[in-house]
Amino acid sequence: MYSIESLALPHGVPPDISLWRVDFAFDASLDNNAFASLSDEERARAQCFRRHEDALRFASVRVALREQLARHLGIAANAVRLTLDTNRRPHLADSDAYDFNISHAGAHGLIAMSPRRRVGVDIEQYSEKFDWRSIASLTLDAGEAAWIERLEVTQQRAAFYEAWVAKEALVKTTGVGITLGLQHLPVLPRDSVEVTLRNAIPDEMREIAARWIAAPEGYFACLAWSAKTFTR
Structure with missing residues (x-):
């Protein structure tokens, strides 16, 4: 479905920041159990993409994000609740324990996360x-x-x-x-x-x-x- 790798960061990046690269597998199906943690809203959004590759990019990064947040919060990936702030920026619905940001292009995505500061990638x-x-x-x-x-x-x-x-x-x-x-x-x-x-x-x-x-x-x-x- 996808693979994820923790990335080493350049000198000067605060140690509380984590960064992962997500590599996509475009032959995957959204019906695969690997995407079971997606919310109904996320699944519906993925299905709105006209191109399968775009749907896979969105869904894969969201699942990977959920898994990383769940690991740090000590909960199940499908229990992670995400919402949008007034500027349409995703954040945790029930906690301000972590800030995160995601980006994807081509065959790769990035997830940045920190428990101490805002991040962008x-x-x-x-x-x-x-x-x-x-x-x-x-x-x-x-x-x-x-x-x-x-x-x-x-x-x-x-x-x-x-x-x-x-x-x-x-x-x-x-x-x-x-x-x-x-x-x-x-x-x-x-x-x-x-x-x-x-x-x-x-x-x-x-x-x-x-x-x-x-x-x-x-x-x-x-x-x-x-x-x-x-x-x-």
């Missing part, structure tokens, strides 16, 4: 057919776009993906996004695994950190987290 699959300029104005600031244009053609698309996953992870950590758009979070040029915001930092990002993380060949990924821990 993003993974994207590289495509030679993708025209990064078609969404550059919605994703990059003028300086980033100009910097990418100065790169070799073979490097431009990869640089765009690096910016994209970093910005998505940062925004997903806040839970509210950024009102003005991703183009107001410049992170290029990249000079290390640490994500550095290059201009004036928006208020909602002042206590957020991020690192680019190793991803399977043909993928780009980033993990972000809040420096401020939960008060319980």
Whole structure:
């Protein structure tokens, strides 16, 4: 159905954060017992996808998430209750014991989790057919776009993906996004695994950190987290 692997994290990531990669098996059926822990709402949502691959991605990551939360909470996977907050961000319905975030693309998904802080994660699959300029104005600031244009053609698309996953992870950590758009979070040029915001930092990002993380060949990924821990 799927396999899951705990990932080593770059230097500087808080030790309370856990990260897993989920690898999908697209020949699986949603009727398999491996998906028995899905809620009725999750199962109905999976069945709404037109493509079987998309349904499997959603269902597999949700089951894997349920199993990890259940293991930490000491309950059965089907007893984990998830709901959405006012910003449509999933969270535990009965507890604030863990924050988590998920992302999936292609054959892989990521799950980030912490009992102490908010987390955000993003993974994207590289495509030679993708025209990064078609969404550059919605994703990059003028300086980033100009910097990418100065790169070799073979490097431009990869640089765009690096910016994209970093910005998505940062925004997903806040839970509210950024009102003005991703183009107001410049992170290029990249000079290390640490994500550095290059201009004036928006208020909602002042206590957020991020690192680019190793991803399977043909993928780009980033993990972000809040420096401020939960008060319980």
